[in-house]
Amino acid sequence: MHANLSLQQSPPFSVPARFFISAPLFGLAAALVMLWYGPEIFTNRWTPELLAVTHFLTLGFLAMSMCGAMMQLMPVLMGIMIPRPIFFSSIIHASLFLGSASLGIAWLLHINTLFIIAMASLAFSFSVFILMATERLLRSKNQHATRGMMLLALLALFITAIFGLYLAMGYANQTWPLSRHLTDLHLSWGLLGWVALLIMAVAYQVIPMFQITDEYPVLHQRWIGWIVFVTLLTLSLTYFWPLTILNTITSALLATCLLTFAVTTLWVLQTRRRQLADLTMNFWQLAMISLIFLALTWLIPTLIQANTPIFLLGVLMIFGFAMSTVNGMMYKIFPFLIWLHLSTHNKNLRDQGKRESQVKVPHMRKIIPETAGLWQFRFHLASLILLALATNWPQWFYYPAALLFIISQLTLIFNLSNAVRFYNLKIIELELNIHPH
Ligand code: HEM
Numbered sequence: 001m002h003a004n005l006s007l008q009q010s011p012p013f014s015v016p017a018r019f020f021i022s023a024p025l026f027g028l029a030a031a032l033v034m035l036w037y038g039p040e041i042f043t044n045r046w047t048p049e050l051l052a053v054t055h056f057l058t059l060g061f062l063a064m065s066m067c068g069a070m071m072q073l074m075p076v077l078m079g080i081m082i083p084r085p086i087f088f089s090s091i092i093h094a095s096l097f098l099g100s101a102s103l104g105i106a107w108l109l110h111i112n113t114l115f116i117i118a119m120a121s122l123a124f125s126f127s128v129f130i131l132m133a134t135e136r137l138l139r140s141k142n143q144h145a146t147r148g149m150m151l152l153a154l155l156a157l158f159i160t161a162i163f164g165l166y167l168a169m170g171y172a173n174q175t176w177p178l179s180r181h182l183t184d185l186h187l188s189w190g191l192l193g194w195v196a197l198l199i200m201a202v203a204y205q206v207i208p209m210f211q212i213t214d215e216y217p218v219l220h221q222r223w224i225g226w227i228v229f230v231t232l233l234t235l236s237l238t239y240f241w242p243l244t245i246l247n248t249i250t251s252a253l254l255a256t257c258l259l260t261f262a263v264t265t266l267w268v269l270q271t272r273r274r275q276l277a278d279l280t281m282n283f284w285q286l287a288m289i290s291l292i293f294l295a296l297t298w299l300i301p302t303l304i305q306a307n308t309p310i311f312l313l314g315v316l317m318i319f320g321f322a323m324s325t326v327n328g329m330m331y332k333i334f335p336f337l338i339w340l341h342l343s344t345h346n347k348n349l350r351d352q353g354k355r356e357s358q359v360k361v362p363h364m365r366k367i368i369p370e371t372a373g374l375w376q377f378r379f380h381l382a383s384l385i386l387l388a389l390a391t392n393w394p395q396w397f398y399y400p401a402a403l404l405f406i407i408s409q410l411t412l413i414f415n416l417s418n419a420v421r422f423y424n425l426k427i428i429e430l431e432l433n434i435h436p437h
Pocket residue numbers: 045046050051054055058059062063119122123160161162163164165167168169171179180183186187190191194195
């Protein structure tokens with residue numbers, strides 16, 4: 001199963017762990033803000049509370065875990081060495097944490113200076129991350145479609161960040177005009193470029209490898225990423241050169257690409273050779289079903305020139321598609337890494353003839369107990385359904401959705417920190433075995 005993995009290149013566990021553990025803290029922050037401010041945050045797109053929630057999720061949860069996943073997956077899947085991984089992960093993580101937190105708090109408490117701190121931290125974090133990752137990918141000889149898609153996703157993140165920083169100037173400095181016409185462009189590059197392209201790039205490799213399925217069709221791997229990217233470029237042109245027909249065509253094409261990816265992924269998942277129940281599989285399926293709903297909810301009104309339900313689209317994209325995928329991956333990557341690091345320690349001890357100092361490493365499926373993860377999946381699923389309904393009937397569904405969202409994030413924090421605690425205990429045990437006094 002792990003034949004293609006470059007295990008020796010794996011950075012220390014603390015490198016990805018700090019990103020993954022921080023992500024649900026921001027998820028929890030978003031859920032608490034929702035509960036505190038109530039359904040009024042859905043009254044219009046520009047309420048500061050909604051913008052804070054959106055960025056706690058897109059930066060604090062998603063970008064946080066996606067940067068962490070890339071720092072881990074580039075070495076393990078593609079054999080790419082990350083230079084000084086602890087140093088780079090520390091500075092990228094700390095500044096992303098500070099930037100995401102201060103951007104959200106700046107909106108909630110209306111503090112202009114915090115916007116400046118947020119902008120400086122996020123600009124620093126993304127510059128270091130994008131430069132480091134791009135340089136490594138460009139130098140790599142790896143020929144897999146994932147490499148090209150990751151480069152496109154990084155370029156999309158760069159464009160998103162530039163628009164985001166420009167828009168944030170309008171909040172930090174009252175004399176700076178708030179360029180609202182750029183907001184849709186910023187969010188399109190963020191959600192359809194950075195988020196969707198990176199998820200596709202990673203899915204091409206991790207689904208066949210971890211779910212033991214057939215490969216994605218070659219045509220799909222080769223073209224979808226480019227079509228999405230070029231269509232986003234064309235969509236961007238329509239903002240400077242407004243042409244309704246071009247806008248309609250590009251939106252329809254993007255929605256069709258998402259639909260194609262979702263249907264292909266569900267089909268690939270069907271070819272799974274191992275039929276054991278698998279939590280990550282549940283999350284993948286949920287993510288793809290959300291993506292199908294999203295694509296149709298976008299495509300149909302676009303074709304008949306009706307209004308698109310933007311809150312529902314946001315919930316399906318951010319919460320249903322992106323967060324479900326990342327959440328599911330955490331349950332695969334986290335136990336796998338713990339198992340990998342402990343097994344490597346054991347192997348090194350065996351090589352040094354210190355067999356008796358080894359520690360017992362449980363099966364990967366036992367590191368985060370399946371039932372604990374399954375409960376979190378149920379809370380996540382229930383909060384997603386309720387939140388989708390709340391976009392239309394907030395008086396009925398908003399508070400139950402927010403409460404379940406809180407429970408889901410608390411359960412995720414609990415599950416991940418238990419796994420980290422387990423790992424730390426094993427490392428202490430190893431130390432004691434090697435140096436008994
Ligand atoms: C450097 C990082 C970022 C900064 C400084 C930033 C800043 C902003 C600002 C100032 C707005 C409000 C625009 C307005 O009032 O019209 C906004 C909106 C938005 N941003 Fe970001 N952003 C960043 C990254 C991202 C990323 C990575 C994503 C998605 C993956 C994202 C998704 C969104 C969305 C969905 C909205 C629209 C929210 C709505 O319509 O209610 N942002 N961003």
